Amino acid sequence: MTKSKFQMIYDELVGHIENGDLKANELLPSENELAESFKASRETIRKALKLLSEHGYIQKMQGKGSVVLDVTKINFPISGLVSFRELADKMGKRAKTDVVGLEEQLMTADMQEQFQMKEATNVWNVKRVREIDKERIILDKDYLLTSLVPGLTINICEKSLYAYIEQVLGLTISFAKKEITVERPTEEDKELLDLKEYDTIVVVKSHVYLDDATMFQYTESRHRPDKFRFVDFARRTR
Amino acid sequence: MTKSKFQMIYDELVGHIENGDLKANELLPSENELAESFKASRETIRKALKLLSEHGYIQKMQGKGSVVLDVTKINFPISGLVSFRELADKMGKRAKTDVVGLEEQLMTADMQEQFQMKEATNVWNVKRVREIDKERIILDKDYLLTSLVPGLTINICEKSLYAYIEQVLGLTISFAKKEITVERPTEEDKELLDLKEYDTIVVVKSHVYLDDATMFQYTESRHRPDKFRFVDFARRTR
DNA sequence: TAGTGGTCTAGACCACCGA
DNA sequence: CGGTGGTCTAGACCACTAT
Missing domain, CATH: 1.10.10.10 (Winged helix-like DNA-binding domain superfamily/Winged helix DNA-binding domain)
Structure with a gap:
């Protein structure tokens, strides 16, 4: 290689x-x-x-x-396709991940829609709370095809899911479609995060694909608004 | 060409x-x-x-x-570098622009910082409210170097600033650095937009550059949260 | 005019995949 | 094995910018 x-x-x-x-x-x-x-x-x-x-x-x-170009300003890319672990390492923040849920289940109709699959199969349902500087800031809800990502454990989810997928399973993560919106927080958001008095929450929905173009993961990453930051470098296409 | x-x-x-x-x-x-x-x-x-x-x-x-790939899902890119006019045209929404301010002024210290210029020069200060389906949704605050973009009029700002810059002035817009954050709305936001009861506002700050790498524009685009949507396609870089 | 980047070519060798 | 995409080359011509 x-x-x-x-x-x-x-x-x-x-x-x-x-x-x-x-x-x-x-x-x-x-x-x-x-x-x-x-x-x-x-x-x-x-x-x-x-x-x-x-x-x-x-x-x-x-x-x-x-x-x-002057690269001092941009340079930490929440843009692109980077895992929380990679990001936290790069920024040197005191970050901690708390796995609040890990179970295998049959896809719901909603998930079947997201994965665009004809038949419902089993998925991992992973819920993780990200803590930065002692505050619970982000709630990540991941759904992964068990057929492609077998053998998940709490330990793996606490460390890096992507490291496991790429280095242990030998899969190649290739691209993602992302959507950023702002919604009202759910009861679950309020319960699991230190939301303070905010009445909105930033939601990043991602469809993540392997290099053979199969979708293996759907994620909702829910951020407390004041800690959310997305940086992008864009060229004008004509 | x-x-x-x-x-x-x-x-x-x-x-x-x-x-x-x-x-x-x-x-x-x-x-x-x-x-x-x-x-x-x-x-x-x-x-x-x-x-x-x-x-x-x-x-x-x-x-x-x-x-x-299945392109039906992504396909309208708020990602990238696209003007409001181009976007509105593509989406076929009933959109309207109201120019609420247009004046030439000496750069403030804050602007000088944004433009990274040694000396303060004159800039256009343009304020525009974007109305979609009869609701005032977006407040755009633009600052443009008058030396590079002379002769702005209200009429131009109502139609398309980018069309004027590219087609009339013959400049080539090339790239931008963008940052998306969520802030508390200012008094001005509350006054100019139909904010409903929302207590946050999505802010997109852009530094926009020409093809010779000179920065000519700084923009703050302030969106009512429920109408904000950003879609991105990202490849994993290794 | 000389030097820059922008495009295009024809051919070569390699790594990977499937039958 | 043959066909696929991935890389690399040497050379050519063009469009643009400076002087």
């Missing part, structure tokens, strides 16, 4: 940007120069630069060159 | 997916077959498929092929 050449070039350039070798508003060397110094063809360099551009590290300008 | 070949191939394939010629869960023809039928090289086909993949239309599977 060796990385591709353009990925390694991307990684190296990201390193140079993040540690300050390449500063904001500086121009990168030209594609031809990069091709020479990395001993790669120009198209390979361009694949690496494409990645940098998509992730908001650089802006390409025809006829001029590629300029480094 | 003719489109590139891979863009045209992308457009044609999107057409086939959206009108049902290519249905969800069907496999696309192989890259070699597509190359032949479009009279293009395989790399060019691959650029088109890369776009389809990024936009959530297909999933590529090594050794197997590219499968069409």
